[in-house]
Structure formats: structure tokens, C-alpha cells
Amino acid sequence: MQGKKILVTGGTGQVARPVAEALAADNEVWCLGRFGTLGVADELAARGIKTFRWDMDDLGADTLKGLPEDFTHVIHSAVRRGEDGDFTAAVTVNSVAAGRLMTHCRTAEAFLYVSTGAIYARQTLDHLYTETDPIDGKAEWLPAYPVGKIATEGTVRAFGRVLGLPTTVARLNIAYGPGSYGGVPMLYFKRMLAGEPIPVPVEGQNWCSLLYTDDLVRQVPKLWDAATVETTLVNWGGDESVGITDCIRHMQELTGVTAQLVPSKVTRETYQFDPTLRCQLTGPCEIGWRDGIRRTLQVMYPELVQAGSDG
Known part of the structure; x- marks a missing residue:
């Protein structure tokens, strides 16, 4: 993409920040957020990204006042996750913001x-989920999160049609x-380093x-290309099915750090x-998942995985 004016929310996170930084090379990119982490706005600015302070929790009608309106593309990744367990706030804040x-x-x-x-109704461990599978919004690890996402999907579908967007x-x-x-694999790796049971x-x-x-x-520009007023719905993941246990064992092989795997009836749903x-x-x-895990570990834990190492 070149010469576009792009708006990114959640631009300090795992998903949207690398998108913003990559697109900023050839486009005008703006990031919305609270920028509560010291120095993060300056880091984005150093990459040529413009920042605009926006707090999703503020439901005031003028929270976007002063922000340009002529963006050509938008990626909305910011979310109120609902760690406080407030379902009403998760639904309201996310839907109104969108x-x-x-x-x-x-x-x-x-x-x-x-x-x-995470909004899909849980089926068997090895079920291959498609876009037409039923949803139920249940997640023991963060109950309000999928409920807010379902509500916001409805909002986005409605506004897409009403606005012709x-x-x-x-x-x-x-x-x-x-x-x-x-990402989640590195959360598991931190538990491995701490000797915690998984x-x-x-x-x-x-x-x-x-x-x-x-x-x-x-893939982001392609997902924009696929957009329709009726809303295009797509599952966004990698090409390969990856077993979490296999992933953990792969990290163990690459680093020599032992994983304490404990059979349990309650695990994080994936x-x-x-x-x-x-x-x-x-x-x-x-990028295949094994190579991706190796690359990630090499950058984040270079003392444990040497460049070019396969384990």
C-alpha cells in the first residue's frame, strides 16, 4: 500500500503496532490510544506515525474531535477486555467506540x-472451526471478553450497512x-522459565x-480489499493446525528449558x-509455526537460542 491515510487503534499492542509501523513506510499512519506507557508515543512518532489520544472508556460524544475524517483505511484492534468482570461495560464501551x-x-x-x-461455542479439542460454526461467548479465562466481542461484531455489521462502509x-x-x-506462546515460555506447572x-x-x-x-491490506458493505467475515489464523503441547515441547527443544506439563481437566481454551x-x-x-517460534525466541531470549539454531 502506498499513499493511503490509515487509522490504527490498539497501535501499541501485539497485533496493531507492527501493522502501523510497517505501513508507515509508504503511507500516512495515525494511531489512537491512551498511550499510558511512558515513551510509547515517542517511539511511534520516531517511526513516522502520528498519535491521537483516545480513551475508549470515555463515552463522551466528542472524544474524536480534532481527529481528521479523511482516512482511507481503518484497522480497529483496541478493546476493553473486561478483566474487571463488568459485562455491561465490556458491551457498552466496545460497541459505542466501534x-x-x-x-x-x-x-x-x-x-x-x-x-x-474465542466467541465460538466450544466443541472437541481437535474441531476445525469455520466461519459458520455456532458462537456462545463463553470463556472461563476471561468471561466478559467474548461477550464484548460478539456485541461489537453486531455493531460493526450494522454500521457498515447503515453508513455504506x-x-x-x-x-x-x-x-x-x-x-x-x-503472544500466548511466550506466556507459556515464561511459565517454563519460572518452573511453573502448565x-x-x-x-x-x-x-x-x-x-x-x-x-x-x-494480510491486512488483503483483508481491507475483501471488505464489503454486507461485512465480510473471516477466521484470521495461520495455515497450520498447531498443538499447544507440541508448541511447548518445541520451545523446550530449542532452549533446553524444561516444561512442567501437568494433565488437567481445566486448561486454557484454544x-x-x-x-x-x-x-x-x-x-x-x-512463515511456518516452528520457524516462527524459533525467530521469536531468538529475538526475545537470544541467550537461549542462537541465530540459525534448530534446537
């Missing part, structure tokens, strides 16, 4: 909303890579569709996606 953002940017060529695969809803799987906290299913293993940062960044539709829209991924 509606106001879409209204403000109603002349854009495309709007991309980053949703989550081409929209894509991308239900994200697990994004990871050498930025921010590294719950795994008593039988079988949890499956997911890991999406490496470089592939995620490459979902593997059928990549057929996403591949049709974006083309295949370029």
Missing part, C-alpha cells in the same frame, strides 16, 4: 475490525512474534492456528481454524 469510530471514518475505503475466535470482521486466532509480550488436557491436546507477525502484517476462506482472501502464510 460505532463512533465508523461514523467518524464513514468515507473510508475499508474498515477492518479485529474480533476473536465496506467492512471486514476478522476473528483472530493467536497472534505471536518478537514484539510486545510475544495444565494440558488429560487426553489429546489443545489446538490453535498460530499467526506470525510478518504474515499478519502482510481453537484451530479451517484456513480455506482466509487463504482465498489473503493467499498462504509464508
Whole structure:
């Protein structure tokens, strides 16, 4: 993409920041956020990114006053996750923010909303989830989170049609890579380093569709291209089905750090996606998950994994 004016929310996070930084090379990129972390706004500015302070929790009608309205593309990744357990706030804040953002940017060529695969009704561990699978919004690890996402998907669909704004809803799987906290695989690795037990299913293993940062960044323009006024819905994950236990064992092989795997009836729920539709829209991924994990560890823990090492 070149010469576009792009708006990014959640631009300090695992997903949207690398997108913003990559697109800033050839486009005018703005990031919205609270920028509560000291120095992060300056870091974005150093990459040529303009920043605008926006607090989603502030439901005032003029929170976007002063922000340009002539953006050509928007990626909305910011979210109130609901760690406080307040379901009403999760629904209200996320839905109102999305509606106001879409209204403000109603002349854009495309709007991309980053949703989550955590909204799917849980089936078997090895079920391959498609875009037509039922949803229920249940997640023991963060109950309010998927409820807020479902509500916001509805808002985004409605405003896309009412405003005539081409929209894509991308239900994200697990994004990871050498930025921010590294994604869920690196959360597991931190537990390995601390010698903490890691719950795994008593039988079988949890499956997911890991999406490496470089592939995620490459796919964003394609997801914008796929946007429609009726809303294009797509599962956004990698090409490969990845067993969480296999992933942990791979990190163990690469680093020599022992993983304390403990069979348990309660584990963190993950979902593997059928990549057929996403591949049709974006083309295949370029980074296999084993290589992606190695690259991530090499950057974040270079003392444990040497460049070019396979374990």
C-alpha cells in the first residue's frame, strides 16, 4: 500500500503496532490510544506515525474531535477486555467506540475490525472451526471478553450497512512474534522459565492456528480489499493446525528449558481454524509455526537460542 491515510487503534499492542509501523513506510499512519506507557508515543512518532489520544472508556460524544475524517483505511484492534468482570461495560464501551469510530471514518475505503475466535461455542479439542460454526461467548479465562466481542461484531455489521462502509470482521486466532509480550506462546515460555506447572488436557491436546507477525502484517491490506458493505467475515489464523503441547515441547527443544506439563481437566481454551476462506482472501502464510517460534525466541531470549539454531 502506498499513499493511503490509515487509522490504527490498539497501535501499541501485539497485533496493531507492527501493522502501523510497517505501513508507515509508504503511507500516512495515525494511531489512537491512551498511550499510558511512558515513551510509547515517542517511539511511534520516531517511526513516522502520528498519535491521537483516545480513551475508549470515555463515552463522551466528542472524544474524536480534532481527529481528521479523511482516512482511507481503518484497522480497529483496541478493546476493553473486561478483566474487571463488568459485562455491561465490556458491551457498552466496545460497541459505542466501534460505532463512533465508523461514523467518524464513514468515507473510508475499508474498515477492518479485529474480533476473536474465542466467541465460538466450544466443541472437541481437535474441531476445525469455520466461519459458520455456532458462537456462545463463553470463556472461563476471561468471561466478559467474548461477550464484548460478539456485541461489537453486531455493531460493526450494522454500521457498515447503515453508513455504506465496506467492512471486514476478522476473528483472530493467536497472534505471536518478537514484539510486545510475544503472544500466548511466550506466556507459556515464561511459565517454563519460572518452573511453573502448565495444565494440558488429560487426553489429546489443545489446538490453535498460530499467526506470525510478518504474515499478519502482510494480510491486512488483503483483508481491507475483501471488505464489503454486507461485512465480510473471516477466521484470521495461520495455515497450520498447531498443538499447544507440541508448541511447548518445541520451545523446550530449542532452549533446553524444561516444561512442567501437568494433565488437567481445566486448561486454557484454544481453537484451530479451517484456513480455506482466509487463504482465498489473503493467499498462504509464508512463515511456518516452528520457524516462527524459533525467530521469536531468538529475538526475545537470544541467550537461549542462537541465530540459525534448530534446537
